Amino acid sequence: MTGETSPLRAFLVDDEPLALERLQRLLAAFPEIQIIGAATDPTTAVATLNGSDQQPVDVLFLDIQMPGMNGFELLARLTTQPFVIFTTAFDQHALRAFETNAIDYLLKPIEPEQLERALKKLGRLRPIVKPDWQRNPALPELLRELTASLRKGHASYPNRIASRIGERIMFLPLDDVTHFTAQDKLTFAVVNGRSHCVDQTISDLERRLDPAKFLRIHRSALVNVDWIHEVNSWFAGRVALTLKDTHHTQLTVARDRVRTLKDRLGI
Incomplete structure (x- = not known):
């Protein structure tokens, strides 16, 4: 041109x-x-x-x-x-x-x-x-x-998501993503403790991903329920999750999300 x-x-x-x-x-x-x-x-x-x-x-x-x-x-x-x-x-x-x-x-x-x-x-x-x-x-x-x-x-939903590293595009299998987290206006997909930047908000991901697999537990976190290892109840109704990854990552559940989490997990 x-x-x-x-x-x-x-x-x-x-x-x-x-x-x-x-x-x-x-x-x-x-x-x-x-x-x-x-x-x-x-x-x-x-x-x-x-x-x-x-x-x-x-x-x-x-x-x-x-x-x-x-x-x-x-x-x-x-x-x-x-x-x-x-x-x-x-x-x-x-x-x-x-x-x-x-x-x-x-x-x-x-x-x-x-x-x-x-x-x-x-x-x-x-x-x-x-x-x-x-x-x-x-x-x-x-x-x-x-x-x-x-x-x-849409019934099957996407099975992988893109993350760009410089000029390279990496495709992350969603089965391997333990959770998504938002920090400093950026969103990351976490795979075995390693964060990969994705160009979507947590709200976008919540809407687009399989709701049977990914659950919003906080305004800045979306967890893959298949990776939940333990649910730990704290004082004052607080709940934390321990994941199955090698780092045993812990995620805090917002109070207004606890009931939804327990219903999803049948507890």
């Missing part, structure tokens, strides 16, 4: 405010992109994108997994189809994303190099011309099938 061409108009959709803010900051470094709108609510995004006063969008940065309406369902509701760059924290939907002929697929946490690669790929498509796949009358049916497939897939 060169400075002689007008910026590409971009719209961003992600239900995670932190992820949306991060993407906006990253895109600010690329003068070839002009952000003309953003939304954390997919319903609001559809109304805005289909609005008569909305500027034409060249590229849509779109999260795949969102509550209420996933990314494929959002696309199915648009009156015109922009180019799409999908973003998601879980890699299991990559092939489905490419089936829709998306420009690229960015795994969260998105890094500048990753974003630059996608934008270069998009730049090679100038001038922006609606490709045949966007005019294909079968596209709505394809998007409905992808939506149904994604919703069906």
